[in-house]
Amino acid sequence: MSESSTPPVRSIGTLEAAAARVLPAAVWAYVQAGAGAEDAMRANHDAFRRRTLRPRALTDVRSLDLSSRMLEDRLAAPLFVCPMARQGLVHPDAELATHRAASDAGVLSVVSTLSTRSLEEIAASSPQGPRWFQLYLQPDFVASRNLVERAERAGYSALVLTVDMPVLGSRDQLLEHDFVLDADAPVGNGAPVLAPSRPPVGERGHFHLRSDAGATWDVLDDLQSITRLPVVVKGLLTGEDARRAENHGARAIIVSNHGGRQLNGAPAALEALPEVVRAVGSEVEVYFDSGIRRATDVLIALALGARAVGLGRPVLWALAVGGEAGVRRFFQLLTTELATEMALTGRRRLAEIDRTLLGAERW
Numbered sequence: 001m002s003e004s005s006t007p008p009v010r011s012i013g014t015l016e017a018a019a020a021r022v023l024p025a026a027v028w029a030y031v032q033a034g035a036g037a038e039d040a041m042r043a044n045h046d047a048f049r050r051r052t053l054r055p056r057a058l059t060d061v062r063s064l065d066l067s068s069r070m071l072e073d074r075l076a077a078p079l080f081v082c083p084m085a086r087q088g089l090v091h092p093d094a095e096l097a098t099h100r101a102a103s104d105a106g107v108l109s110v111v112s113t114l115s116t117r118s119l120e121e122i123a124a125s126s127p128q129g130p131r132w133f134q135l136y137l138q139p140d141f142v143a144s145r146n147l148v149e150r151a152e153r154a155g156y157s158a159l160v161l162t163v164d165m166p167v168l169g170s171r172d173q174l175l176e177h178d179f180v181l182d183a184d185a186p187v188g189n190g191a192p193v194l195a196p197s198r199p200p201v202g203e204r205g206h207f208h209l210r211s212d213a214g215a216t217w218d219v220l221d222d223l224q225s226i227t228r229l230p231v232v233v234k235g236l237l238t239g240e241d242a243r244r245a246e247n248h249g250a251r252a253i254i255v256s257n258h259g260g261r262q263l264n265g266a267p268a269a270l271e272a273l274p275e276v277v278r279a280v281g282s283e284v285e286v287y288f289d290s291g292i293r294r295a296t297d298v299l300i301a302l303a304l305g306a307r308a309v310g311l312g313r314p315v316l317w318a319l320a321v322g323g324e325a326g327v328r329r330f331f332q333l334l335t336t337e338l339a340t341e342m343a344l345t346g347r348r349r350l351a352e353i354d355r356t357l358l359g360a361e362r363w
């Protein structure tokens, strides 16, 4: 799939269908899959479609400022690339393309433990960053520590601990395609790096005790004892857990239901956002992912208290369709759309985006 032979990314609205045309069926299933009956995944989208925006007229929108910050990293827009595993399935340039394009767009990259390319190779190919490392705890803490030390040496500026995957969610689409992740898509961070395993019952009944299924909140303290990097917790949906994360020293929280890929009974991530924002003190930054597709979605999440939002599947669609140029174009389109929506709602800076932006719900 060379870049010149792939169709260019023309608009955001056509990306998903364009990606479906270029990706093999099993890979498409891996990217798109939600958990169980995919209720949580659908809820993510419905939660945004329900909302409306209250525009403010005549506010002089000739000059707009989209710049943002996540912990110590300065961004051109309040956006980050979600950690997503095994991008080599989607395009041969894999994470190198995604994170170079994000870096050029001034958007933060969160790089997955389960990347196709090694964390060092990704860092070297986009040295400007900004770049954080997402950690899936390994069964043996020494292996986790080794990953953390490598990320620190390679210049990653925060550690994102994903906590919503003690086991892999049930995903029919993977079973349909008999897709065995480790076998079909090896990871680049070395042989000892393992993905969360399947749960103990069922057809593939072998429960290897090899993931973070045994982890408890103390692990946040353990991580802080081995790194100077700030720890961010990804995958929380309740105020209680947000407070636990804060009490264990988390510097930021990503409200997320993993794009509806883990717990089918989970609420739309957007519905959980206000509860988490209310639960933590102002020193803990709150970010959001799950269901962001357009600039309007970005505005809604910011209005509900997120400091920045993550893009998941749409980045993989852009990567599939146009490689590095495709992801670069996607972020151009999204930031242009965000500026347009800010102008149309009369908001010149991100600080002006608050609850007053939200109108009555459509249903």
Ligand SMILES: Cc1cc2nc3c(=O)[nH]c(=O)nc-3n(C[C@H](O)[C@H](O)[C@H](O)COP(=O)(O)O)c2cc1C
Pocket (backbone or CB within 6 Å): 030, 031, 032, 044, 082, 083, 084, 085, 112, 113, 114, 134, 162, 234, 256, 257, 258, 259, 260, 261, 289, 290, 291, 292, 310, 311, 312, 313, 314
């Ligand atoms: C193909 C794919 C792979 C993913 N891999 C990871 C991962 O390695 N680590 C992680 O924390 N989240 C992972 N996620 C979840 C994303 O980080 C993010 O939470 C989710 O995709 C956001 O929802 P959205 O796709 O609707 O934007 C993955 C998601 C997808 C679609």
